[in-house]
Amino acid sequence: xxxxxxxxxxxxxxxxxxxxxxxxxxxxxxxxxxxxxxxxxxxxxxxxxxxxxxxxxxxxxxxxxxxxxxxxxxxxxxxxxxxxxxxxxxxxxxxxxxxxxxxxxxxxxxxxxxxxxxxxxxxxxxxxxxxxxxxxxxxxxxxxxxxxxxxxxxxxxxxxxxxxxxxxxxxxxxxxxxxxxxxxxxx
Amino acid sequence: xxxxxxxxxxxxxxxxxxxxxxxxxxxxxxxxxxxxxxxxxxxxxxxxxxxxxxxxxxxxxxxxxxxxxxxxxxxxxxxxxxxxxxxxxxxxxxxxxxxxxxxxxxxxxxxxxxxxxxxxxxxxxxxxxxxxxxxxxxxxxxxxxxxxxxxxxxxxxxxxxxxxxxxxxxxxxxxxxxxxxxxxxxxxxxxxxxxxxxxxxxxxxxxxxxxxxxxxxxxxxxxxxxxxxxxxxxxxxxxxxxxxxxxxxxxxxxxxxxxxxxxxxxxxxxxxxxxxxxxxxxxxxxxxxxxxxxxxxxxxxxxxxxxxxxxxxxxxxx
Numbered sequence: 001x002x003x004x005x006x007x008x009x010x011x012x013x014x015x016x017x018x019x020x021x022x023x024x025x026x027x028x029x030x031x032x033x034x035x036x037x038x039x040x041x042x043x044x045x046x047x048x049x050x051x052x053x054x055x056x057x058x059x060x061x062x063x064x065x066x067x068x069x070x071x072x073x074x075x076x077x078x079x080x081x082x083x084x085x086x087x088x089x090x091x092x093x094x095x096x097x098x099x100x101x102x103x104x105x106x107x108x109x110x111x112x113x114x115x116x117x118x119x120x121x122x123x124x125x126x127x128x129x130x131x132x133x134x135x136x137x138x139x140x141x142x143x144x145x146x147x148x149x150x151x152x153x154x155x156x157x158x159x160x161x162x163x164x165x166x167x168x169x170x171x172x173x174x175x176x177x178x179x180x181x182x183x184x185x186x187x
Numbered sequence: 188x189x190x191x192x193x194x195x196x197x198x199x200x201x202x203x204x205x206x207x208x209x210x211x212x213x214x215x216x217x218x219x220x221x222x223x224x225x226x227x228x229x230x231x232x233x234x235x236x237x238x239x240x241x242x243x244x245x246x247x248x249x250x251x252x253x254x255x256x257x258x259x260x261x262x263x264x265x266x267x268x269x270x271x272x273x274x275x276x277x278x279x280x281x282x283x284x285x286x287x288x289x290x291x292x293x294x295x296x297x298x299x300x301x302x303x304x305x306x307x308x309x310x311x312x313x314x315x316x317x318x319x320x321x322x323x324x325x326x327x328x329x330x331x332x333x334x335x336x337x338x339x340x341x342x343x344x345x346x347x348x349x350x351x352x353x354x355x356x357x358x359x360x361x362x363x364x365x366x367x368x369x370x371x372x373x374x375x376x377x378x379x380x381x382x383x384x385x386x387x388x389x390x391x392x393x394x395x396x397x398x399x400x401x402x403x404x405x406x407x408x409x410x411x412x413x414x415x416x417x418x419x420x421x422x423x424x425x426x427x428x429x430x431x432x433x434x435x436x437x438x439x440x441x442x443x444x445x446x447x448x449x450x451x452x453x454x455x456x457x458x459x460x461x462x463x464x465x466x467x468x469x470x471x472x473x474x475x476x477x478x479x480x481x482x483x484x485x486x487x488x489x490x491x492x493x494x495x496x497x498x499x500x501x502x503x504x505x
Binding site for chain 1: 194195197198199201202204206207208209211212213215216219220223226227229230231232233234235236237238239240241242243244245246307309315
């Protein structure tokens, strides 16, 4: 599909994409922003696209995920800034407090440990899927197992990954509350 | 609402949508609309996938089973992958990855980083090492209590083990750890240590200098080590792209900048001992960063191949 074609397709799909974004939990205002971004991206895509409609959905989904990620990062930055401002030494930068540095380190370590704890075949299926970019069918062929067995491996891997993320998010939330309370007492 | 069914469905959607057709996305939309809590669970799954994407390249891959030349290495590599006996090596947060080169036979191996590259190494269950750019470290397979920093900078986060304490060798110096987080910089002529948490012993069998959180040590060549205070919260801040100094000689600052920027930054010997206190944010444009450092110290910048040299102001470049 040509470049102009994708932008044109975007216009006809706009209502469906808006519905998707709202279902995706995005506020109406943010959804409009994302559609704006999406339109700009759609007009600048180079090369033909096999499934242009699915492609637009996928781009919209990725933009939502980008926002979720930068919202987390922004929260971290704001907190670091507030802590830096409340310090009285000029040479103290907004370096992470030891607790937060610890959390960040543990987060990565936990993700790594979660992946390492996966059964070997499950880990292999995940690696083929995410790192090598194999389709589930290709993984089945490469590992000599059925398609549904591949799905089971991937589901198990994703379940462990999601549980790890949910646990870390909960810990981060607790720390945030702890910091907020500490800040109030200090004033 | 993180019920089992929703989680499994969210995972199935994530897997299906990778190669999804427009009909799949429409069906997914209807699934999301079925319960307002589903979007958040799907978000968790998708973000966990991104976490895993960042972590996967750092995990060791067992070499292919049909690779005859690495028969011995394979048996060694496979064990950590299974996660049983041997300390596992994981590497690399940012930048390009390379599997660690095997050196000195099978027992020892070296991990090195290009300038500007960071790597994260996990040693055993509780020990983490973050390696800054332009650094080289040697580890011993199956030994999570040993590391040797040949050159460069690393941040160590070590879980205390009474029976078998972690020991770091830095050239001829040794550090014994007592459960801590500390940063080490090894340049050809000096060693700098800063402790963020806990306690370490510097050369436990020699000077036996005890360093606690908020203390640092500097040794130039074989001179007596000098202990000074550091900002414990800024220890290891290079990982966040920040370099914090308190009355540090410019020679140290430019060495750190070279590592961080992947450029050759040096100081003319007439100004190498100038003292610098402040914070440098290395995410900025390297040239602008070097210029602002020069401005702060009232120095002049000279371009050299692949970098800059800081010189006294008003002198012709010689």
